[in-house]
Amino acid sequence: MKLSNRISGITGGGADGWSVYYRARAMKAAGIRIIQLTMGEHDIGTDQSILDAMHRSASGGNTGYALVVGNNDLRTAVAERIASQTGVLTTAENVIILPGGQAALFAAHHAVCDPGDTALFIDPYYATYPGTIRAVGAVPRAVHVSADNGFQPQYDALNAAAKDARSLLINSPNNPTGAVYTRETFDDIATVCQDHDLWLISDEVYDTQVWEGEHLSPRALPGMTERTLVVNSLSKSHAMTGSRVGWICGPVDAIHAIHNLATHNTYGVAGFIQDAAVFALAQGSAAEEAVAAPFRRRRQIVLDALAGQNAIRAAPISGAMYAMLDIRATGMTGEAFANELLDKEHIGVMPGESFGSGGAGHIRIAMTVDDDRLQEALGRICTFAAAHMD
Numbered sequence: 001m002k003l004s005n006r007i008s009g010i011t012g013g014g015a016d017g018w019s020v021y022y023r024a025r026a027m028k029a030a031g032i033r034i035i036q037l038t039m040g041e042h043d044i045g046t047d048q049s050i051l052d053a054m055h056r057s058a059s060g061g062n063t064g065y066a067l068v069v070g071n072n073d074l075r076t077a078v079a080e081r082i083a084s085q086t087g088v089l090t091t092a093e094n095v096i097i098l099p100g101g102q103a104a105l106f107a108a109h110h111a112v113c114d115p116g117d118t119a120l121f122i123d124p125y126y127a128t129y130p131g132t133i134r135a136v137g138a139v140p141r142a143v144h145v146s147a148d149n150g151f152q153p154q155y156d157a158l159n160a161a162a163k164d165a166r167s168l169l170i171n172s173p174n175n176p177t178g179a180v181y182t183r184e185t186f187d188d189i190a191t192v193c194q195d196h197d198l199w200l201i202s203d204e205v206y207d208t209q210v211w212e213g214e215h216l217s218p219r220a221l222p223g224m225t226e227r228t229l230v231v232n233s234l235s236k237s238h239a240m241t242g243s244r245v246g247w248i249c250g251p252v253d254a255i256h257a258i259h260n261l262a263t264h265n266t267y268g269v270a271g272f273i274q275d276a277a278v279f280a281l282a283q284g285s286a287a288e289e290a291v292a293a294p295f296r297r298r299r300q301i302v303l304d305a306l307a308g309q310n311a312i313r314a315a316p317i318s319g320a321m322y323a324m325l326d327i328r329a330t331g332m333t334g335e336a337f338a339n340e341l342l343d344k345e346h347i348g349v350m351p352g353e354s355f356g357s358g359g360a361g362h363i364r365i366a367m368t369v370d371d372d373r374l375q376e377a378l379g380r381i382c383t384f385a386a387a388h389m390d
């Protein structure tokens with residue numbers, strides 16, 4: 001039987017950079033020692049105290065249907081965190097709890113795009129972005145950013161792409177580039193959104209991982225609160241990737257509409273997960289800093305390892321758990337570099353091209369292995385690159 005065009009068309013066909021990742025996994029399964037720098041997931045698990053809170057809640061009987069929009073104490077905790085970080089008046093009514101940032105990205109686009117509408121996203125991009133836009137029936141349009149501008153979106157490109165568009169999806173701190181958008185960039189984004197009457201969908205899942213500059217939430221900019229949906233989760237901030245708990249913060253009428261969508265889709269997030277999330281947020285910023293600390297340390301390891309050689313340049317690693325490495329001096333594409341590195345050095349990295357054409361000539365490493373292995377891998381990557389210099 002034929003499936004719908006919408007579901008068949010979520011991902012475009014053809015080759016993708018994930019083949020390096022799958023090859024690396026297969027080699028590892030075959031017993032080869034591989035250093036995997038591909039995946040954006042912490043090398044620590046969820047803290048035991050959060051798991052204890054989850055267990056207490058579940059074994060205390062909180063295993064039935066939870067409120068679809070989210071439990072009031074979690075919505076309130078999220079609203080208070082956002083209000084204290086941004087200064088924008090935010091209440092539980094502005095927040096819906098969803099099963100992770102990815103579900104929130106889908107719901108946000110579903111809420112603002114009609115079938116056939118154009119939805120903008122920034123290239124290089126997080127792997128699911130264009131597919132999420134297609135999954136709601138909208139048409140993705142890329143706005144390219146370049147390493148030469150530190151991967152910051154530029155006003156002219158945004159403005160040119162915005163004609164007839166309905167929404168703009170941004171992500172700062174950024175996966176895969178490690179860019180943290182500056183105030184000037186956010187001002188340009190706000191201007192374009194207002195001039196072209198766009199919704200802004202701001203993916204802030206890396207908001208606790210800022211190494212340079214500061215995290216700004218564009219919902220706080222003048223004229224933006226009513227047109228911004230903020231997507232966030234506890235996946236990255238609290239090493240809770242598997243718990244699937246996140247949220248959208250936005251105008252109350254948008255939250256009501258997304259509540260209705262959730263009623264017909266996910267039907268809420270498990271109550272014991274929500275209780276664990278309340279506990280996690282109550283630990284405050286010290287707990288968030290502890291989860292982020294290994295990446296802050298490893299960023300320095302990357303910078304030190306790259307100092308004093310000229311085969312590889314790092315894009316500014318201002319935030320998130322990734323480093324984009326410019327390997328253009330080798331004359332290789334990111335894809336060729338990543339494939340040969342896997343075959344010869346048994347190190348798995350993502351080709352920049354797998355994040356869009358803006359990532360060409362780069363590889364992305366995830367700083368998600370222990371410090372010693374990261375240091376070893378970087379030394380070998382630098383030697384490998386030097387041997388390929390033109």
Ligand code: PLP
Pocket residue numbers: 040099100101102103126171175203205232233234235236241245246
């Ligand atoms: N947005 C970005 C930029 C990501 O990198 C990820 C996960 O890697 C997500 C969203 C999805 O996160 P979650 O685990 O909250 O669904």
